[in-house]
Amino acid sequence: MAQMLAAAPAVSAAQTAPQTDAAKLAREQFDKNSQAMASVKIPIATEPPFHFKA
C-alpha cells in the first residue's frame, strides 16, 4: 500500500510535466505581452471599441 501511494504522485507528475512546462511558457508569453502593452501611452479619453446597441 505504501509503495502504491508513493508511486501515485510520480506517475501523476510524469503525466503533467509537459503541461507544467507549457503553462510556464504560456505565463512567460503573457508577461511579455503585458510588458509590451505597458509601453503604449494611452490618452485618458480613449475608449475600447465596443459597440453596445440599446
Next chain:
Amino acid sequence: MATVSDDVFFAGIADLTRRLHEKEFSAVELTRAFCERLERLGPRHNALALSLRPQAIRQAHDADDELKRGRYRPLQGIPYAVKDLFAVRGHPTTWGAKPYAGQVFDEDARVVQRLDKSGAILIGKLAMIALAGGGYKSAAASLTGPCLNPWDRTRWAGGSSSGSGAATAAGLATFTLGTETNGSIVTPSAFCGVTGLRPTYGLVSRHGVMAASWTMDKVGPICRSAEDCGLVLQVIAGSDSEDPGSAGRGFSYTPQFARKPQDLTVGYAPVDFAEWVDPAARPAFQAALEAVKSTGVKLKEIDLPDFPYGPVADTISRGDRVSIFEDFVRSGKVDELADPAQIAWLKESMDLPAREYLRAQRIRTLIQEEFRALFVDVDMILAPSRIDVAPKISGPIDAGSRRDPEPKSPGIHGRLVSAGNLAGLPAISLPCGFANNLPVAISFVGHPWTENHLLGMGRLFQSQTDWHRRHPELG
C-alpha cells in the same frame, strides 16, 4: 451518363457554371465526382471532418431539375465545403475538438443558408485546429490530426482553417469557407497555394459559427482565384440581425468599377521582400513585386504605426476565448484537447486581468485611428503573406520564422496580420510562386469595405501570372 473529366476538380466557378449550362455534365455527376474525390483524398490529408454525400446528391438533383426548367442561380451546382465550425443542421459540428465531437445543431449557419439559396452544393465539412486556435504550437492540435499539405504531405496545411486550405488546393471542392481571427484564412491559403479573402469585420454574418473572438472573427472564402472569391463573397455577405457584429452592409462584386491601377498607391516595405523572406523564396517574391509594379500601381515605402500588435491581438483573443470557453475550461474537458500548449494557454488565460484586456482594447482604438491616417497616404498595403513555406508537421509550427542574422529593419510582414485583424481590415492572399516546391504568397490589405479594390488587384495580378492555376498532382 456523361463523363466528368479530372480537369473539373481545378476549374473555376464560371467555367463549371458554363459547362453545367451546356450540359457537358449534370450537377449530380459533378457532385458525385467531387464527393468521391473528397472521401478518397480528404482522409489522406487529414482534411475531412465529415462527408455530406447523401444530402449533396439530393441538392444536386434539385439543381438539375431547376436547370432543366431554365432557372439559374448564381452558384447553382457548384460543390463547396466548410470548416467544421459552421453549423449544418442535423450533422456533427465538432469545432475540431474531441469534447465537441458529438455536438449537433438544429439550424444551418447563415452563410450555409445563403449558399443553399444560391444553388451551391455543400459536400462536406473540413478539418480545423481545435476551437480555431489560441496558443497552439503543433500542427496536431486538431481532432483529425495534423492537416497535411497537398503539395508535400510532410508539411502542414496551415491553420486554423487547415482543411479549407488543403481541400481547395487538392481539388476536393471548388471553393471552401474558412474563418479568421488572427491569420486563419491568410495562412492556410498561403501555405496551400490558393487564393483567400478575409473580408472586412462585419461584412459576413457569423450566425451559427463558433465564436473565438467576438470583435475579431471573420468568415471568408478560400478559392482558386480572386474572381471566385468575389463570386462567393457576393453570395455570403450581407446584413444579419442575428450577428451582433454585422455591419448591416451587403457586397456587390463589381470588379469592372475597381479603381485603375495607375490611380492606386500601394505601401510596402522592401526589406520584407529582400531580406525577410526565406532565401529560397526570394526569386519568387522579387518576381511577384515586379509583376505588381508592372500593373502600373505606384509603390511607396512605408512603415506601420508603432504598436505591439501581436501582444494586443493575443490578449484580446485570450480574453474572448476564455470567456466563451470558461465552462469548458472549468469542467476539465479542456484537458481532452490534443495540444498541451493550447490547454495551458486556455487554463492560464483564466487569470487574465480585466484591466489588461481593456488596455488591449483601448490600444486597438489607437491602432484603428493610426490606420485611418495611414490609408490617407496609401490605398493598399502589400507584404508577403508568410515569409516561410509551410513548416514540417513534425516540428513546431513557428519553426523557421527567425532570421540569422536578423535584418536591421523589422519590415511590416510580421505585424501586418495582427494589425489588419485588430483594425478589421480586409485582405487577399494570392499565390505568387514556389520555393523548394512549396507555394508562397503575397497579401494586399485594404481599408474597410474596399473588397472590390482588393479583388480587382487580385484579378489583375492573376491575369499576369499563372500561380493560381498550378495544382499538386495527387492521382
